[in-house]
Amino acid sequence: MKNKYYDLVDQTFDFPQDEFRTEEGELYFHDIPLMEIIKQYGTPLKITYLPKISSQIQRAKRMFNVAIAKTDYQGTYNYCYCTKSSHFSFVLEEALKNDINLETSSAFDINLIQELYEQGLVDKDKFVLCNGYKRIPYLENIVNLYNDGWHNVIPIFDNNNEYYTLDKMLENPEVPMKVGIRIAAEEEPKFDFYTSRLGMRYRDIVSFYEDQVKSNRKFQLKMLHFFINTGIRDTAYYWNELSKCVNVYCDLKRVCPDLDSLNIGGGFPCKTSLASTYDYEYMAEEVLAQIKNICTNREVPEPIIFTEFGSFTVGESGATLYSILDEKQQNDRERWYMIDSSFITTLPDTWGINQRFIMLPINHWDCEYQRVFLGGLTCDSEDYYNADSHANAIFLPKLQKDEPLYIGFFHTGAYQESLGGYGGIQHCLIPAPKHIIIDKDEEGEYVTKLFAKEQSHKSMLKILGY
Numbered sequence: 001m002k003n004k005y006y007d008l009v010d011q012t013f014d015f016p017q018d019e020f021r022t023e024e025g026e027l028y029f030h031d032i033p034l035m036e037i038i039k040q041y042g043t044p045l046k047i048t049y050l051p052k053i054s055s056q057i058q059r060a061k062r063m064f065n066v067a068i069a070k071t072d073y074q075g076t077y078n079y080c081y082c083t084k085s086s087h088f089s090f091v092l093e094e095a096l097k098n099d100i101n102l103e104t105s106s107a108f109d110i111n112l113i114q115e116l117y118e119q120g121l122v123d124k125d126k127f128v129l130c131n132g133y134k135r136i137p138y139l140e141n142i143v144n145l146y147n148d149g150w151h152n153v154i155p156i157f158d159n160n161n162e163y164y165t166l167d168k169m170l171e172n173p174e175v176p177m178k179v180g181i182r183i184a185a186e187e188e189p190k191f192d193f194y195t196s197r198l199g200m201r202y203r204d205i206v207s208f209y210e211d212q213v214k215s216n217r218k219f220q221l222k223m224l225h226f227f228i229n230t231g232i233r234d235t236a237y238y239w240n241e242l243s244k245c246v247n248v249y250c251d252l253k254r255v256c257p258d259l260d261s262l263n264i265g266g267g268f269p270c271k272t273s274l275a276s277t278y279d280y281e282y283m284a285e286e287v288l289a290q291i292k293n294i295c296t297n298r299e300v301p302e303p304i305i306f307t308e309f310g311s312f313t314v315g316e317s318g319a320t321l322y323s324i325l326d327e328k329q330q331n332d333r334e335r336w337y338m339i340d341s342s343f344i345t346t347l348p349d350t351w352g353i354n355q356r357f358i359m360l361p362i363n364h365w366d367c368e369y370q371r372v373f374l375g376g377l378t379c380d381s382e383d384y385y386n387a388d389s390h391a392n393a394i395f396l397p398k399l400q401k402d403e404p405l406y407i408g409f410f411h412t413g414a415y416q417e418s419l420g421g422y423g424g425i426q427h428c429l430i431p432a433p434k435h436i437i438i439d440k441d442e443e444g445e446y447v448t449k450l451f452a453k454e455q456s457h458k459s460m461l462k463i464l465g466y
């Protein structure tokens, strides 16, 4: 009878996959034997596998450049890394090996870029796209960067006030400052409101440019930006929004010859299921084909394309490993496996937006499986995980006497630390897990490095004023 955990996976998915395979009942992630890692470092454990960051950036560049060739698109492609998806120094160091540009979200991001410059990791000719709602410190930092010779820093206006404040701050620029405008996208019909709070209304953009920016010698409007928060997806909603934005681009281009760039934001998804069928190549090609088509009809040159992929870039580099501490049968149907940490604190998206990740056991693949609920250590009744993205249930091997069961959540490299308040106060004072970095050496062998120990009670008590 086929009742082993491996059989379940084998029957449900195309398995093994690029990054996952098993050997003697144990899981390998990018050819790394995770049981060895657990024996060395224990759990709970966060992992960052650096080579995946570079390979994703190269993949994005390749896909868009192939799409440019296939659609005979007349503009070029610029990849930007959106720092908010993971600000860690080791992530930026890896990403910057790939000749990239950067996108920022707040004042401190600019300090982060200055720090990277001090370390010789970035040049002043990089594009720095400054998004977000900008308070004075953010605008001041942008102006400082610009005055320091970063002439490709591009503040993207979220609203008119940012423009007025920046205009007052910027004195006699050597060359006009390149700027952008963000379009407030319409939300999906099922959302709680119609229009995003981020950016300017479609119908105000051309008049804002004509009335304010056009005659101002300090600025040169180069970029139009939009971000569809549900991501780049093959849905009528996405194509409709894209088409509206490209039409605004064409309207604006008519009155603003300097305009030459369209920033389509982030939103390339990270793989969150072994059953994922997202066709990245097709989507890149179709996005460019649609833009080209509209521009051709409107007799406007095709814009330079910028993207700001966060999840796609870093998501798949991350994994979070836990031990199962115990099994609790709470009624005839509900069997809980208790993990040695908390979902709320270590993977806040599972709790906040019901995000599903790829969840797999690390060992015992050759044992029988059962349906379980995973429970976290905090007292919060919401600290649980009970469904995959492809099924409304999760299954794991039965617990064995000889060795604890270890499980991994994969592709958890984006946003979780910044949302969880890395190194800060955690719910029920559950400590932030140990974090290691994995890289490949010249021989292609994996090497590990401890980035951070498990958070100590001292560090937390100190924050609390003890």
Ligand SMILES: Cc1ncc(COP(=O)(O)O)c(C=O)c1O
Pocket (backbone or CB within 6 Å): 082, 085, 103, 131, 227, 231, 265, 266, 267, 268, 308, 309, 310, 311, 312, 414
């Ligand atoms: C303006 C902007 N650009 C890029 C991103 C990155 O999105 P993703 O991680 O889905 O690629 C976001 C995410 O919130 C965003 O708001």
